[in-house]
Amino acid sequence: MRPIKVRQNGDSCLLRWSYEGDTYSLTWGKWTDAVDKAKMEYIARLVYQDSLSGNFDTTLHKYKSWLEGLVYTGNGNGSNGNSTPKPKQPPLLKLLEQRLIEHYATADYSLLGNLKKFKKEIKTPTQAKEFMKWLDEKGLKVSSQKRYLTTLKVLRRDLFESIQLRVGEKPRPKPFSINEVDRILTSLYNDPHYYHYYDFVLFLLNTGMRISEAIGMRWQDIDLDKREIHVYEVLNRDKGNSSKRKRQTTKTTKFRVVPINNKLYQCLSNRSRGNPEDLVFTTTSGLVLDDHNISQRCWKKTLEKLGIPHRPLYNCRSTFISHCISSGIPPHDVAAIVGNSPDVIFKHYLGSIKKPVLPEL
Known part of the structure; x- marks a missing residue:
């Protein structure tokens, strides 16, 4: 017997399976309700286990009772053993x-x-x-x-449902100034230990990409002739294991094109190109980059050495966005480049570089 999967039946969840030559089905809950679907997944496993162990209830009362929040007594009725059914939710x-x-x-x-x-x-x-x-x-x-x-x-x-939490509004991410960016890149370029990551950090600062997007970047995604980068995939951690990653679509699941400026063009042109499927950036031993290691070693130590207040490696993205806006690029164009909505750009980045000059009254 094969494991049973929950399927969609109109607006409902459906289970259909065979047991000893007979076909059974059970329809319950809403397909769009995560809780209802989770309950049906539980019943699918329960039916599968009961079928293998010979404890399958052919009347389906056991499974229907559980879904309705009743304790199954084994006599075909859902109850708590008394006259009044007792509600029961899954753990x-x-x-x-x-x-x-x-x-x-x-x-x-x-x-x-x-x-x-x-x-x-x-x-x-x-x-x-x-x-x-x-x-x-x-x-x-x-x-x-x-x-x-x-x-x-x-x-x-x-x-x-009755529990409410209030979260204070987060301050806008503080971008690195042009002077700080120059100092960081100069330090990495001249550092005998961390020079290998100079190109990767320069790439982050000049594209505004999410770190997982940059880590997953392959040569086939870069068109130097057209001076553009095609972004549609990331390399995300697999269940929190930094040594294992899986390729997925971007956070917004949308394809976008990032222009290549002169500094980045020179950087990429000087790198040795591998096969189209090869990663652009890897460790010194050719493995997938671990941004935690880069952050805790290369990035953190570089900022400490330069006396620059610490900000996460991810702030390369906010730095790119903020300086794009400061340079006069329309916010909706910046949003398209970095894969955000214009609302996010207006709410979190607009005004983070240039402050309004108030009148003297």
């Missing part, structure tokens, strides 16, 4: 584990670890508040708490 950990199987996210994986460390099963809204308080007392950033809470509300709205 939070099970729902989160299923969500990770379907759509892996680093934040959800971290949330799973914290739920396990909490060592208490969350069954009531009061216990849900205790868990969120525990996260806060651990010193977890409010922004991370809010990200966790969004996932928890999707999984168990009945437990977490």
Whole structure:
């Protein structure tokens, strides 16, 4: 017997399988509801396991009762053994584990670890508040708490719906000045240990690409004749393992073209081109770049040596965006180049370089 998969049937979730020559189907919930879909995924595994072990309920009452939040008694009815059915929701950990199987996210994986460390099963809204308080007392950033809470509300709205968190507005990313950029690049170019990463940092500063986009850049994506870079893929970490990455579409899933300026053209022209499928930037031993290692060693030490206040390597992107706007490029054109929406450009970057001159009254 093959594992059972949840399929879409109109607006509903559908399971269809065969057992001992007979065909069965079960339709329930909304296809667009992540919780309903997760519950059906659980039932798919339960039916599969019951079929293999010979415990399959051919009446389907067991599975329907579970979906309706009732405890199955084995007599064809869902109840708690008394006259009044007792609601029962699937365990939070099970729902989160299923969500990770379907759509892996680093934040959800971290949330799973914290739920396990909490060592208490969350069954009531009061216990849900205790868990969120525990996260806060651990010193977890409010922004991370809010990200966790969004996932928890999707999984168990009945437990977490009443909880609200306020996150203060983040300050705009502080770009590097032209002088700081020149000093950083000069230092890398002359550094006997970190010279290898000079081209990579120059590439980030002159394209505004996301780091995973630059790491995944291949020679086939670069057209020096037309002076343009085609961006449509990234190399993301596979389940938080920095030594293993998988190729995916960009964050926005949209293709875009990044122009190549004179400085970047000279840099790329001087590099040895490999096969079209080869990565443009690698480690000294030819492996995929690990941006954490670059950030903690090359980048951090370079800024410390120069006495430049530390900002993450990702700030190369905000630096590019801010200086593009400062140079007079229309925000909607900048948005198209870096793969943001114009709203994001206006909200987070406009005015970060040039400040308005107020009148003297």
